[in-house]
Amino acid sequence: xxxxxxTEGQLxxxxxxxTLEGRNKILGFWLFLGAETVLFGTLFSAFxxxxxxxxxxxxxxxxxxxxxxxxxxxxxxxxxxxxVFATQALHQHKRKALINWLIVTVxxxxxxxxxxxxxxxxxxxxxxxxxxxxxxxxxYTLVGFHGAHVAFGIVWICLLIGQLMKKGLTVVTAPKAYVxxxxxxxxxxxxxFIFTVVYLxxxxx
Amino acid sequence: xxxxxxxxxxxxxxxxxxxxxxxxxxxxxxxxxxxxAFAAVAGGEINTDFIYIILIGCAILQxxxxxxxxxxxxxxxxxxxxxxxxxxxxxxxxxxIMAEYWAWx
Numbered sequence: 001x002x003x004x005x006x007t008e009g010q011l012x013x014x015x016x017x018x019t020l021e022g023r024n025k026i027l028g029f030w031l032f033l034g035a036e037t038v039l040f041g042t043l044f045s046a047f048x049x050x051x052x053x054x055x056x057x058x059x060x061x062x063x064x065x066x067x068x069x070x071x072x073x074x075x076x077x078x079x080x081x082x083x084v085f086a087t088q089a090l091h092q093h094k095r096k097a098l099i100n101w102l103i104v105t106v107x108x109x110x111x112x113x114x115x116x117x118x119x120x121x122x123x124x125x126x127x128x129x130x131x132x133x134x135x136x137x138x139x140y141t142l143v144g145f146h147g148a149h150v151a152f153g154i155v156w157i158c159l160l161i162g163q164l165m166k167k168g169l170t171v172v173t174a175p176k177a178y179v180x181x182x183x184x185x186x187x188x189x190x191x192x193f194i195f196t197v198v199y200l201x202x203x204x205x
Numbered sequence: 206x207x208x209x210x211x212x213x214x215x216x217x218x219x220x221x222x223x224x225x226x227x228x229x230x231x232x233x234x235x236x237x238x239x240x241x242a243f244a245a246v247a248g249g250e251i252n253t254d255f256i257y258i259i260l261i262g263c264a265i266l267q268x269x270x271x272x273x274x275x276x277x278x279x280x281x282x283x284x285x286x287x288x289x290x291x292x293x294x295x296x297x298x299x300x301x302i303m304a305e306y307w308a309w310x
Contacts, residue, residue, distance in 0.1 A: 026286075027285055027286065030283075030285065030286035030289045030290065031285075031289040033289065033290060033293070034289035034290050034291075034292050034293035035293065036293070037290060037293030037294060037296075037297055038293050038296045038297060038300075040297075041293070041294075041296060041297025041298075041300050041301065042297075042300050044297070044300075044301060045297075045300040045301040045303065045304035045305070046304060048301060048304060048305060049304040049305060049307065049308035049309075050308070066243065066246065066247060070243055073239055073243075077232070077235055077236065077239065080232075080235075080271070080275065081228065081229075081232045084228045084231075084275045085225065085228065088225060088228065182276055185271060185272075185275050185276050186276075188271065189268050189271055189272070192239075192264050192267050192268060192271070193264055193268075195239075195242075196242060196260050196261065196263070196264040197264075200242055200243070200245075200246045200260050201257065201260060203246050204246055204253055204256050204257070204260075205253065
């Protein structure tokens with residue numbers, strides 16, 4: 001054993017996969033993400049089928065503001081990068097850096113969520129309510145579901161930060177932090193499709 | 206029963222800790238693909254079908270980039286993760302094609 005291979009001594013390399021429980025947790029989480037893909041896929045298919053049914057409401061290309069979407073995208077993409085830095089800190093057994101990167105991720109996520117809330121209230125004032133048309137219903141369901149995932153992720157990561165502060169980085173807490181990182185990336189991947197299919201394709205017409 | 210220690214090989218431990226370089230490259234690729242997508246729409250005046258192809262192409266490429274660089278899908282021991290996600294993607298495509306077919310043809 002080389003004495004200087006790990007800074008904090010006991011923690012094994014890749015602590016999230018050191019125990020069977022940790023490995024099972026990660027595997028189970030991937031299967032959960034497969035189910036999440038199905039959930040979002042059905043919402044996307046409903047939106048794609050209904051996106052031209054605007055009734056009396058404003059059509060997509062009049063409604064959407066690309067600048068706002070671009071800022072939201074930048075926020076979420078950057079938060080995905082900071083969550084990858086958090087995972088990297090986890091692999092280096094740096095608890096402090098891990099917590100700090102998670103905090104940055106949460107702040108960026110909050111910024112994204114704030115923009116989305118602003119956007120939704122703005123749309124409602126433009127006469128684009130949930131029940132205005134098939135387009136508006138499927139739009140709010142799809143984008144709102146994604147926003148709910150972001151909100152859930154923020155709460156989850158906040159609790160995780162508390163636990164990491166209290167219990168430190170162990171083979172029990174490491175899989176949780178790792179899995180939260182994967183979840184956050186998944187949210188970002190879903191957003192890639194939302195800004196492409198909903199906003200950009202909506203803007204094109 | 207001997208327990209199966211297939212994941213813990215007894216090699217002399219010299220783990221190399223991943224550097225941030227890979228992640229930065231992934232980030233830059235993602236930003237570039239996003240910029241291309243936004244520019245294609247904001248630029249306007251191009252054929253609509255062509256823009257659609259650019260948009261969908263950029264999105265799919267970006268998902269591959271993010272999964273490979275950020276979600277560690279390239280790492281060893283991710284076979285079941287890939288199978289799980291692929292199954293989800295399969296169902297998604299079935300749903301999308303079904304809904305489009307149902308609504309438009």
